[in-house]
Amino acid sequence: MKKFTFFLSIGALASLLWISCANPNPGGGDWKAKADSLQAKLDQYEKDQQQMNTYLTRFDSLDFNFYSHQLWDSLQISHANNIVVTYPDGHQTTGIPTHIDELKPMFVFAPDTKITAHPIKFGVGKYTCVVGEMEGTFSRPMPMGGGKTMPPTGKKFKLQMCTVGEWKDGKMVAETLFWDNAALMKQISQ
Known part of the structure; x- marks a missing residue:
């Protein structure tokens, strides 16, 4: 009887093995198609991450080199x-020349202005978000409009700013800037 049970068990095991080999996906569906689909999603994710890394690297160059060195x-x-480009007060400019015109005034009264760090930067899809740390010294008169100026105090400032960028074909097509002008004035005033 023990031999019979042993051979019956071996037979049942062999049958299960044969059935499982004959039908590798007993739950139905095509496992190869599912694997191919997952691979395609992984490939797209890696491509998207590579593009995002390109955008964030380009943004580093923008702030650390182009902006900081004018x-x-x-x-x-x-x-x-x-x-x-949308600025903290809500006004907008269109085109690179008008954007540059908005950037230049900072360097009139604080010519040593520079972005020193990007402590936070990330992105998803066509958007990036970068927090920058801007530093400088109020060392020259600040134009106040109407021919008036504010005399320099020699005080240093450190200000966090945030840029949300929308990208298309490798370039930013929209940029929204945030910083606290009141905090800047508090740091550089008498």
Whole structure:
């Protein structure tokens, strides 16, 4: 009887093995198609991550090199010609030349202005979000409008700013900027 049970068990095991080999996916469906679909999703994810890394690297160059050193002609590397930029007070400019006109005044009263760090940067899809740390010294008169100026105090400032960028074809087509002007004025005033 023990031999019979042993042979019956071996037979049942062999049958299960044969059935499982004959039908590798007993739950139905095509496991190869599912694997191919997952691979395609992984490939797309890796491609998207590579593109995002390109955008974030380009943004580092934009802030650390082009902005900090006032290399305005180089903005065309990262900005579309008709970029729409929204500033903290809500006004907008369209195009690189008008964007540059908005950036230059900071360097009039604080010519050593520079972006020193990007402590936070990430993105998803066509959007990036970068927090920058801007530093400088109020060392020259600040134009106040109407021919008036504010005398320099020699005080240093450190200000966090945030840029949300929308990208298309490797360039920013829209940029939304955030920083606290009141905090800047508090740091540099008498």
